[in-house]
Every structure is written in C-alpha cells, then in structure tokens.
Amino acid sequence: MIGVTERAGVGALRWAGRAGLAALLAAGLTVQAVGIAASWGGGYWIFDVAVGAVAGTAAVCRHRSRTVAAAVGLAAATLAVPVALVAGLPREPSPTLALALAVLVGAAVRALPPRRATGVAAAGFAVAAGSWSAALVVAPGGTNLVLLDGVGFLAAVAGGLLLRLLDLRRRAVAEQVRRDERLALARELHDVVAHHVTGIVLHTQAARLVGADGERLDEALARIETAGADALTAMRRVLGLLRDDRDAGEADPMPVGVAQLRTLVGRFGAHGPAVRLVLPDAEPGWPAEVSSTVYRLVQEALTNVARHAVQPAEVVVRVTEDGPHLTVTVTDDGAPGRPRRRPGGYGLLGMRERIEALGGTLRAGPRPDAGWSVVATVPVPAGEPG
Structure with a gap:
C-alpha cells in the first residue's frame, strides 16, 4: 500500500512538472509573438512561434521517447x-526554442545510452552554433539574448551530466545494498541450515548405531525431533526478516546473549565431545551485533568440529575481554586428519565476513600439537547492551 502511494505521488509530481513546463513554454510563445508583431509587424511571428511550439511540444512529451523527442526538436x-x-525572418535564437532544446538535450544527456546521449549533445551544439551564427550576421557584436541562450544551453548539458552521475551513484549504492542484503541472508541461511542439519545427521547416525535398543533409540529420535524443530524455528526467523517492513538493522534475526550461548554449548556437549565454556567473570554487556556474532561464530566452529574433527575428546570455548576488544577462541584436541577447510565451503568465509564487518579479525587453522583452533578478535563499541 505504501509503495502504491509513493508511486502515485511521484507520478503526480511528474505530471505537475510537465504541466508547469507547458505553461511556461506557452507563456514564452505568447510574449514572443507579441514582441515580434510589435517590432517587425505583419505575420513574421507565425513561423517563429510554430517552430517554438513544435520543439516545446517535443519537450513536454519527451517521456514517451527521449530520442524521438530530441530528434524532432533539433x-x-x-x-x-x-x-x-x-525568408528574411527574425534570426535571433528564440528564448522559447532555446528553452525547449535545453530541456530536450539535458534529458537526453541524463537518460539515454552514452552514444546516443553524446550524439544528441553534439547535434544540439551544432544547431545552437548555427543559430547563433545567423544571429551574429545581423548583430556582429552579439546580443544579450544570444549570450543568455548560450549559457542556458551549456547549463542544460552540464545539468544533464550531473543528474546522470547522481543516477549512476544512486544505482551503485542500491546495488551495493542489495548485495550486502544477499550476503547477510546467505550467511544467516548457512548458519541456520548447516548447524541444525548437521545435528540431525549426527543424531540419525547415532540412531542407526543403537539398533534395537529401544530406550537409546527413543532418545536419539527425540534429539532428531528437537534438532528439526530448532531448524524450523530458526528458518522462520530468517523468513520473518524477509516479510518485515522495518529496516534490517532494527532487530537481529536471532537475539542472543550469554544464556543462549550456554544453551548452545550444552546442547552440543550432550551428544558430542565435552565442551568447556569460559566466560568473563563479570556479566557481559555486549551490544546486540557483537553478541549475535559471538553466538554465530561459536555455532559455526562447533558445527565444524562435529563434521570434521577426528575423535576429539574436548572442545574449549573461551571468551575474554581485554579493554575495548573481545576475543573468542574455540579449540579442539582432535587427532590429525583431513583438512578442515574444504574447497568451496562457505562457513569460514561467512565467519570472516561477520567479524570483519565489525572491524575485527579472524584466524583459523591447525594447532601445533593436535586439533584445530578458531580465534576471533572483535572491537566492542560503546553502546547499550544487547
């Protein structure tokens, strides 16, 4: 509804602009006709007004086809x-004709493809030069009207170029915003899908191992059900963002804090290697974007442990604060095996993008003795806690 109202408002402004231009051109033609009739007499004004009317009509209707309108006016x-x-008619450039040509050339320079815009501008310069040359035959020293028309034409070309550059910049900014939104959504979907689906796969494998043991099988199936329900809940949060009319920055898709981090670690340790969570002594008061990034970082690191670590006995998640910086370290003691960073994987890339978006750094790689470590350092801006 809002979009329809905005489009209607823009359309009304455009029609108002066209009506205003038409009124201005009509008034100019009237003054022009009266002036020529008073100074030249007879019907000398007819041809001059007719040419101005043709060019003025093309200028008012230029929205239909800027190329055709510019061609007609020129x-x-x-x-x-x-x-x-x-025919011995008035040779000075008509102000109304000059205004119409300025509008046509300026609109063409702004909106047409580069080659056509350049052609229209060059043709406009040629026509203006011919008209001014004809006027200088009568008044060798030139007149104020000739100078005024020349300045107006140059201003139209410069204005068209300026508006063209502003349009290009606006489109570039809009494209960058769309690209950032796609990357943010891709990261969010990866975090949600990879973590929860990995849990479902692990629980399913465990269910197959327990075989006919009814109690353990029921427990494994319950965990699969919980992981599936969590995945659906997280997906609904992400889809809710797409349907939300508010700015993306108004609400995080998954508001998280220390409690949610403890739950994540506890859930992982319940069906995998033991996880030790070390947090600052004081209750953290991180901004929402920092706490969300810490949660996602730990989530992705634990998911990678579950998928790639070879028989890890313990995972340590350590969060420390050193002045204005927050350091998150996730390490495991898995045996040496296949590389964790597989070609084409998006987990590490998504983590790095999240951290760097906050001005931080990320390092990930094998430990000297055994296992793998992920170390992220994030500046904590002053602000309200999340």
Missing part, C-alpha cells in the same frame, strides 16, 4: 536557421 531548430536566412 530538426525543427535546424530547419528554422536556413528558412530565417532565406
């Missing part, structure tokens, strides 16, 4: 130069 102005010379 053709009319081009025809007016030799006719005025041969």
Whole structure:
C-alpha cells in the first residue's frame, strides 16, 4: 500500500512538472509573438512561434521517447536557421526554442545510452552554433539574448551530466545494498541450515548405531525431533526478516546473549565431545551485533568440529575481554586428519565476513600439537547492551 502511494505521488509530481513546463513554454510563445508583431509587424511571428511550439511540444512529451523527442526538436531548430536566412525572418535564437532544446538535450544527456546521449549533445551544439551564427550576421557584436541562450544551453548539458552521475551513484549504492542484503541472508541461511542439519545427521547416525535398543533409540529420535524443530524455528526467523517492513538493522534475526550461548554449548556437549565454556567473570554487556556474532561464530566452529574433527575428546570455548576488544577462541584436541577447510565451503568465509564487518579479525587453522583452533578478535563499541 505504501509503495502504491509513493508511486502515485511521484507520478503526480511528474505530471505537475510537465504541466508547469507547458505553461511556461506557452507563456514564452505568447510574449514572443507579441514582441515580434510589435517590432517587425505583419505575420513574421507565425513561423517563429510554430517552430517554438513544435520543439516545446517535443519537450513536454519527451517521456514517451527521449530520442524521438530530441530528434524532432533539433530538426525543427535546424530547419528554422536556413528558412530565417532565406525568408528574411527574425534570426535571433528564440528564448522559447532555446528553452525547449535545453530541456530536450539535458534529458537526453541524463537518460539515454552514452552514444546516443553524446550524439544528441553534439547535434544540439551544432544547431545552437548555427543559430547563433545567423544571429551574429545581423548583430556582429552579439546580443544579450544570444549570450543568455548560450549559457542556458551549456547549463542544460552540464545539468544533464550531473543528474546522470547522481543516477549512476544512486544505482551503485542500491546495488551495493542489495548485495550486502544477499550476503547477510546467505550467511544467516548457512548458519541456520548447516548447524541444525548437521545435528540431525549426527543424531540419525547415532540412531542407526543403537539398533534395537529401544530406550537409546527413543532418545536419539527425540534429539532428531528437537534438532528439526530448532531448524524450523530458526528458518522462520530468517523468513520473518524477509516479510518485515522495518529496516534490517532494527532487530537481529536471532537475539542472543550469554544464556543462549550456554544453551548452545550444552546442547552440543550432550551428544558430542565435552565442551568447556569460559566466560568473563563479570556479566557481559555486549551490544546486540557483537553478541549475535559471538553466538554465530561459536555455532559455526562447533558445527565444524562435529563434521570434521577426528575423535576429539574436548572442545574449549573461551571468551575474554581485554579493554575495548573481545576475543573468542574455540579449540579442539582432535587427532590429525583431513583438512578442515574444504574447497568451496562457505562457513569460514561467512565467519570472516561477520567479524570483519565489525572491524575485527579472524584466524583459523591447525594447532601445533593436535586439533584445530578458531580465534576471533572483535572491537566492542560503546553502546547499550544487547
């Protein structure tokens, strides 16, 4: 509904602008006709006003086709130069015609493809130069009207270029915003899907191992059900973002804190290697974007342990604060095996993007003795806790 209202408002402004231009051109043609009739007499004003009317109509209707409108206006102005010379008509550039040509050329320079825009601008310069040359035959020293028309034409070309650059910048910014939104959504989907689906796979493998042991099988199936329900809940949060009309920054898709981090670690330790969580002594008061990033980092690191670590006995998640910086370290003691960072994987890339977006750094790699470590350092900005 809001989008329809905005489009209607923009459409009304455009029509108002066209109506205003039409009124201005009509007033100019009227003044022009009266002035020529008073100074030249007879019907000398008819041709001049007719040419101005053709160019003015093209300027008002330029939204239909800027190329055709510019061609019509330039053709009319081009025809007016030799006719005025041969028939002994007024040779000074008509202000109304000059205004119409300025609008047509400026609109073409702003919106047409580069080659056509350049062609229209060059043709406009040629027509203007011919018209000014014809006027200088009558007044060798030039007139204020010739100078004014020249300045107006140059201003139209410069204005068209400026608006073109602003349009390009606006589109570039919009594209960057869309790219950032796609990356953010891709990271969120990866975090949600990879973690919960990994849990489902591990529980399913455990269920197959217990075989006919009814009690252990029921426990494994319950864990599969819980992991599936968590995955659906997380997916609904992400989809809710897509349907939310508010700015993306108004609410994190998954508000998290120390309690949620403890739950994550506890859930992982219940069906995998033991996990030791070490937090600062004081209750952390991190901003929402920092706490969310810490949660996602730990989640991804634990998921990678479950998928790639070879028989780890313990995982240590350590969060320390040193002044304005927060350091998150996730280490395991798995035996040496296949590399954790597989070609084409997006987990490490997503973690790095999250950390660097906050101005932090991320290091991940094998430990000297055994296992793997992920170390992230994030600046904690002053602000309200999340």
